[in-house]
Amino acid sequence: xxxxxxxxxxxxxxxxxxxxxxxxxTILRVVSWVFSIVVFGSIVNEGYLNSPSESEEFCxxxxxxxxCGYGVTVGVxxxxxxxxxxxLDVYFPQISSVxxxxxxxxxxxGVPAFxxxxxxxxxxxxxxxxxxxxxxxxxxxxxxxxxxxAIAFSFFSIFTWAGQAVLAFQRYQIGADSALFSQDYMDPSxxxxxxxxxxxxxxxxxxxxxxxxxxxxxxxxxxxxxxxYQSQGY
Numbered sequence: 001x002x003x004x005x006x007x008x009x010x011x012x013x014x015x016x017x018x019x020x021x022x023x024x025x026t027i028l029r030v031v032s033w034v035f036s037i038v039v040f041g042s043i044v045n046e047g048y049l050n051s052p053s054e055s056e057e058f059c060x061x062x063x064x065x066x067x068c069g070y071g072v073t074v075g076v077x078x079x080x081x082x083x084x085x086x087x088l089d090v091y092f093p094q095i096s097s098v099x100x101x102x103x104x105x106x107x108x109x110g111v112p113a114f115x116x117x118x119x120x121x122x123x124x125x126x127x128x129x130x131x132x133x134x135x136x137x138x139x140x141x142x143x144x145x146x147x148x149x150a151i152a153f154s155f156f157s158i159f160t161w162a163g164q165a166v167l168a169f170q171r172y173q174i175g176a177d178s179a180l181f182s183q184d185y186m187d188p189s190x191x192x193x194x195x196x197x198x199x200x201x202x203x204x205x206x207x208x209x210x211x212x213x214x215x216x217x218x219x220x221x222x223x224x225x226x227x228x229y230q231s232q233g234y
Contacts, residue, residue: 025108025167026089032160033082035153039122040075042150043068046143060147061129063137071150074122078115078157085111085164105172112164119157126151 020026047068048057061067088104095101130147138144 020089023089025164025171026086028160028164028167029082029086029089032157032164033079033086035157035160036075036078036082038153039150039157040072040079042146042153043071043075046146047071047150049138049142051137058137060133060138060143061126062133064129067126067129071122071126071154074118074154078119078161081111081115105168108168109165109172112161112168116158116161116165119154119161123151123154123158126154 047060049060050057059065059068061071085108088108092101092104095104126147130151
């Protein structure tokens with residue numbers, strides 16, 4: 001697996017937005033980003049009600065401010081997390097360190113799995129508080145559609161974040177057997193077009209031919225006698 005299977009192009013290559021938007025994990029990040037906007041936007045805009053007999057607003061979910069606060073907090077933080085990992089998708093092909101690449105992929109497994117759990121808690125919490133809400137607190141049914149939308153998209157977010165974790169785990173398994181986590185990984189722009197010949201240790205035998213032909217000694221530097229000279233007997 002090359003770096004392009006994770007980020008926006010081949011490892012060490014230029015940023016390719018077309019390749020980026022076609023990646024399944026990138027699509028899931030964008031979908032999760034939209035879902036988070038729906039959740040916290042619905043609660044912020046219509047999740048708080050006014051009562052004629054009270055001066056302060058109260059949460060539509062059973063008058064529990066913790067329910068609205070949790071939904072808004074999870075939604076905003078998930079929104080920022082999506083942006084962070086979208087930036088990582090763009091930057092990943094430029095990472096040349098083996099340890100940094102492995103840390104990035106491992107975090108892409110753990111963080112989405114953790115967020116799937118947080119969205120599961122959000123769904124259960126909001127759904128429970130919505131069920132026990134008193135009809136008399138909202139006789140005009142104000143904001144009910146927004147409250148239900150926040151619950152529904154909290155449920156959908158469980159699967160989008162879990163899907164990101166699964167895809168990241170698959171990339172990690174594939175990358176373990178490829179150049180993604182290899183010490184031989186090199187930015188192609190820094191690779192020489194003319195590779196060096198391998199060094200072969202010369203043999204200890206007296207004959208130059210025993211060196212395998214991979215290394216040839218210059219005659220002028222190592223021959224005990226100049227070529228063509230023959231000793232004369234006296």
